[in-house]
Amino acid sequence: MGERLSVKKIREAVGRLGSDSLFTSLSSFPAQVGFETQDDGETVVLFIRQHPIVNVGWVLLAIVMLTLPSVFGFFPPYALLPMGYQFVVSLGWYLFVSGFALAKFMGWFFNIYMVTDERIVDVDFKNIFFRRISTAKIEEIQDLSIQSSGALETFFGYGSVFIQTAAEVPEFEFLAIPKPDKVGKIINQMIDMEEQEKLEGRVK
Amino acid sequence: MDPIGILQSITLLGVVKVMMGILLLVYAIFALLMMRQIAAMTRAVAMKDDLVIRMMGVFHFGFAIVVLVMAVIFL
Numbered sequence: 661m662g663e664r665l666s667v668k669k670i671r672e673a674v675g676r677l678g679s680d681s682l683f684t685s686l687s688s689f690p691a692q693v694g695f696e697t698q699d700d701g702e703t704v705v706l707f708i709r710q711h712p713i714v715n716v717g718w719v720l721l722a723i724v725m726l727t728l729p730s731v732f733g734f735f736p737p738y739a740l741l742p743m744g745y746q747f748v749v750s751l752g753w754y755l756f757v758s759g760f761a762l763a764k765f766m767g768w769f770f771n772i773y774m775v776t777d778e779r780i781v782d783v784d785f786k787n788i789f790f791r792r793i794s795t796a797k798i799e800e801i802q803d804l805s806i807q808s809s810g811a812l813e814t815f816f817g818y819g820s821v822f823i824q825t826a827a828e829v830p831e832f833e834f835l836a837i838p839k840p841d842k843v844g845k846i847i848n849q850m851i852d853m854e855e856q857e858k859l860e861g862r863v864k
Numbered sequence: 865m866d867p868i869g870i871l872q873s874i875t876l877l878g879v880v881k882v883m884m885g886i887l888l889l890v891y892a893i894f895a896l897l898m899m900r901q902i903a904a905m906t907r908a909v910a911m912k913d914d915l916v917i918r919m920m921g922v923f924h925f926g927f928a929i930v931v932l933v934m935a936v937i938f939l
Contacts (some may be wrong), residue, residue: 682913692912744938751931770905788901
């Protein structure tokens, strides 16, 4: 099936952003990305995750936690345990650290923001027992603001985009995303195109 | 065995052993839930090469089972 003319126009306006790799934090028109409630013919224009720098804190903490078994021996309750127990406690600790790292990684990996040619999609993954997918049509976007504050955000070029909508979810927060200005500009362009489409009728 | 005898047979290491066994069993259930949540998320948002993240969940669950088995063997 050929690409809709409106999508072609968006593709020309957006250009190529980021990479298609599995761990990308920004990609335009990513290959092989889709979501459960995606309509037929709906195209993912932007695929966004938080900037990788947000992971530095937990990665450092996990590295420190991994080194802890080497000092366990200095603490009496552990030192008094038989060898077999010490072995299992150490293994258990590594298991706990791997679980902590995986949960944190999943929190970053599955916290996804998408902009399609029809709507914005916010996949919230707060912890392993909570997930929520919210959507709002492009035509329902009322206001958009971009925020980049602090030394880290300025240095690494990331920030947040806040989108007010008339949809069931009144505000979408694209937090700590790379190139927030560019993302904001693209969404604004898409709002303009949507308005133009409304006036002229859908261009197939 | 009378209740006093049972209480007298309980040792600190015995309590540690049971506690660790329960903890690791609960953790293995948690790892299973984590694996299932990853599968659900990769269904909700399909990505290229998302098999990698699914394998991470499987390995973590496998590790939890290995540690549980080790605990049964060594404790």
